[in-house]
Amino acid sequence: MKVRTPQGDTLDLMTVNIGPSHPATHGTLRFLAALDGETIVGGVCEMGFLHRGFEKMVEQGTYSQVLPFTDRLNYCSAMINNIGFCKSVEKMFGITVPERCIVLRVILIELSRIIDHLVCVLANLVDLGALTNFWYFFNVREEVYRIWEKLCGARLTNTVTRIGGMYRDAYPGFEGDVLAVCGKVEAAIAEVRGLIEYNKIFIQRTKDIGIVTAEQAIAFGWTGPCLRASGVDRDLRKDEPYYGYETYQFDTIVGTKGDTFDRIFVRIFEMLESVSIVRQAVGKLKPGPVNAADARVSLPPRDNVYHDMESLINSFKLVYEGVRPPAGECYDSLEAANGELGFTIISDGGTNPYRIKVKAPCLTQWAAFAPMMEGHMVADVASALGSINIIAGELDR
Amino acid sequence: MSSHAAAAYPAIKPGLSKDVLAEALIARFGLVRDARDAWDLTLLAPRERLIEVVTALRDDAAWQFDTLIDLAGIDYLSYPGHDGPRFGVIYLFKSTVFNHRVKIKILLEEDDVAVPTLTGLYKIADWMEREVFDQIGVTFTGHPNPKRLLNHHEFVGHPLRKDYPCQKRQKLSMNDPLIDQMEARLASFGYTVLDRGEAQIAAGITVKGEGSVK
Numbered sequence: 013m014k015v016r017t018p019q020g021d022t023l024d025l026m027t028v029n030i031g032p033s034h035p036a037t038h039g040t041l042r043f044l045a046a047l048d049g050e051t052i053v054g055g056v057c058e059m060g061f062l063h064r065g066f067e068k069m070v071e072q073g074t075y076s077q078v079l080p081f082t083d084r085l086n087y088c089s090a091m092i093n094n095i096g097f098c099k100s101v102e103k104m105f106g107i108t109v110p111e112r113c114i115v116l117r118v119i120l121i122e123l124s125r126i127i128d129h130l131v132c133v134l135a136n137l138v139d140l141g142a143l144t145n146f147w148y149f150f151n152v153r154e155e156v157y158r159i160w161e162k163l164c165g166a167r168l169t170n171t172v173t174r175i176g177g178m179y180r181d182a183y184p185g186f187e188g189d190v191l192a193v194c195g196k197v198e199a200a201i202a203e204v205r206g207l208i209e210y211n212k213i214f215i216q217r218t219k220d221i222g223i224v225t226a227e228q229a230i231a232f233g234w235t236g237p238c239l240r241a242s243g244v245d246r247d248l249r250k251d252e253p254y255y256g257y258e259t260y261q262f263d264t265i266v267g268t269k270g271d272t273f274d275r276i277f278v279r280i281f282e283m284l285e286s287v288s289i290v291r292q293a294v295g296k297l298k299p300g301p302v303n304a305a306d307a308r309v310s311l312p313p314r315d316n317v318y319h320d321m322e323s324l325i326n327s328f329k330l331v332y333e334g335v336r337p338p339a340g341e342c343y344d345s346l347e348a349a350n351g352e353l354g355f356t357i358i359s360d361g362g363t364n365p366y367r368i369k370v371k372a373p374c375l376t377q378w379a380a381f382a383p384m385m386e387g388h389m390v391a392d393v394a395s396a397l398g399s400i401n402i403i404a405g406e407l408d409r
Numbered sequence: 410m411s412s413h414a415a416a417a418y419p420a421i422k423p424g425l426s427k428d429v430l431a432e433a434l435i436a437r438f439g440l441v442r443d444a445r446d447a448w449d450l451t452l453l454a455p456r457e458r459l460i461e462v463v464t465a466l467r468d469d470a471a472w473q474f475d476t477l478i479d480l481a482g483i484d485y486l487s488y489p490g491h492d493g494p495r496f497g498v499i500y501l502f503k504s505t506v507f508n509h510r511v512k513i514k515i516l517l518e519e520d521d522v523a524v525p526t527l528t529g530l531y532k533i534a535d536w537m538e539r540e541v542f543d544q545i546g547v548t549f550t551g552h553p554n555p556k557r558l559l560n561h562h563e564f565v566g567h568p569l570r571k572d573y574p575c576q577k578r579q580k581l582s583m584n585d586p587l588i589d590q591m592e593a594r595l596a597s598f599g600y601t602v603l604d605r606g607e608a609q610i611a612a613g614i615t616v617k618g619e620g621s622v623k
Contacts, residue, residue, distance in 0.1 A: 018599030027591065044587045046595060054594040056587045060559040067544070068568050072575055103448060230505055233477050233533035244505060245418035251508050266418060341445045343501060343512065345478075356481040356499065360489050367569070369481035371501070379536040382594070408559060 023048055032061045036139050036394035039404030043381065043393065050389045055382035059407055066409040067368055074334030074363050075101055075175060083169035085370065086406040089128035091120045092348045094173040099254070100344035100355040101175045104337040105308060112300040113177050114255045118293045119190060120172065122286040126197055127153045128349030129279040136276060136398030137208065140217050145204045152200045155193045175335055176310045177303030187294050194287045201280060218273040222384045222396035225270055232380040236351025236373055238400055241278040242270030248347035260289050275399035309335050334363040350374055350401055374407040424509025438462050443514055451499065451512040459515060460525050466502060466511065467530055474502035474511060477531040480538065482545030486571040495519040498547055517547060526551040544569040554590060
């Protein structure tokens with residue numbers, strides 16, 4: 013398109029669609045760029061290509077039937093979504109899950125955060141042409157998926173929690189597997205840091221690219237690692253601790269500039285903090301029940317169902333009707349891999365949710381992408397997009 | 410890597426408890442606490458005072474709700490025992506300075522669903538309001554780009570309304586060319602569009618006298 017610049021020159025801009033189906037978007041995202049040579053003058057983002065109507069679908073089933081849908085939000089760290097949703101419903105009930113369940117959930121959250129960050133960083137580095145890093149990180153991710161397989165039989169979409177507890181207790185040898193994977197994560201991070209930390213090409217491709225200042229990040233409602241990369245030291249695990257996070261020793265990782273480099277390294281160092289949390293949590297893991305002894309949400313012991321009328325009715329009602337949170341409107345959130353993941357649940361006291369609104373952490377990052385890229389080169393789109401980790405399943409719901 | 414250690418970001422200050430916040434907001438604006446939220450703090454605000462209340466929430470030194478976390482639109486059409494207005498919009502705010510949160514809820518009658526936009530106060534309100542418009546059909550007066558966000562631009566109706574059938578299908582054809590948004594974006598930097606050129610073809614607008622796309 014022909015335009016007149018503010019300086020009065022006539023310029024021929026080329027409009028280019030990057031996405032919705034492009035290898036570097038890692039999902040169905042569309043970015044329309046107006047280019048002057050290779051410089052992006054203006055950008056417009058579009059979303060919705062993976063919209064499946066999550067919020068409409070979940071109104072059709074029971075609360076327990078929402079859980080498999082939450083797997084499909086951020087499918088790189090499905091367990092955090094499971095736990096986030098269960099935590100919200102448990103808040104409505106006023107249920108505190110047993111200590112063993114809490115510690116198991118902390119381990120699962122932190123391992124999920126690690127694999128989510130691994131995928132984000134490895135894909136980002138592949139976009140920059142650094143394929144070697146991909147294998148170092150993907151191998152460790154596979155190790156974590158082996159644990160998931162043993163734990164619940166599924167790899168990507170786990171549905172591992174239940175309202176009031178877990179699908180089932182960890183298998184014998186779970187702690188050993190988790191500790192072994194912790195060492196492998198650290199080794200892989202050391203390898204990748206050796207490859208990129210002082211790598212001239214990597215630094216030139218990421219330093220000062222896609223800078224988002226603290227003020228801009230807050231105006232766009234950013235949360236999570238991207239906000240911390242912009243220098244804002246805020247983390248729900250520290251600020252509004254849940255699941256006993258205040259008893260764990262860990263640091264929040266904060267960037268200085270808010271460029272692509274900072275966002276990548278905030279994630280890399282956060283993985284090391286998560287490894288530390290996982291180790292501490294394994295030390296806290298004591299035998300005990302994993303499901304709350306609350307007849308409103310948990311199935312009674314199988315033995316009682318066969319010998320006692322009340323337990324039989326209880327089991328029957330929970331299986332055939334489902335749980336009934338008290339009527340009301342409640343919001344609860346936790347620190348997911350991408351930022352604050354929250355669920356606004358509107359309950360009418362029935363067995364089906366009246367309305368569930370997901371606060372998807374990606375949305376705020378994607379909304380800021382076009383202003384972030386204006387003035388940069390078109391080749392920087394891939395690296396900057398990878399660093400804000402947009403997961404289309406969560407973005408479009 | 411930079412050799413200068415960055416100044417530590419100030420730690421989060423303890424926020425006001427929900428009861429203290431509620432008392433202050435009720436005293437100052439005459440808001441009503443929403444009994445449906447028994448867990449946290451939701452205040453019902455009249456639509457006419459929304460901008461005033463939210464501006465104060467954001468700018469008052471004791472509150473500083475600088476982050477708009479989410480917008481949730483609700484259709485109360487089939488809510489058992491509900492006899493108030495049909496639609497509700499909940500605004501979720503939190504602060505990066507103080508450790509506190511608040512939710513503001515406005516209720517809207519079915520025949521008057523226009524709400525003033527918050528795009529002047531929070532940049533992210535642009536997209537969040539587009540989503541609420543798309544899903545529930547609440548309109549935001551003064552919104553710079555009142556398009557759908559999640560659904561296709563040819564989509565008819567608002568899927569999260571309770572009278573929208575879950576299994577209904579619609580045939581949708583052309584992609585949104587986005588050229589109008591691009592032109593607005595360029596205009597905001599001071600550019601004037603002289604000729605749409607190929608972008609016009611991409612937008613599906615037939616150009617007389619020209620052949621195929623070069």
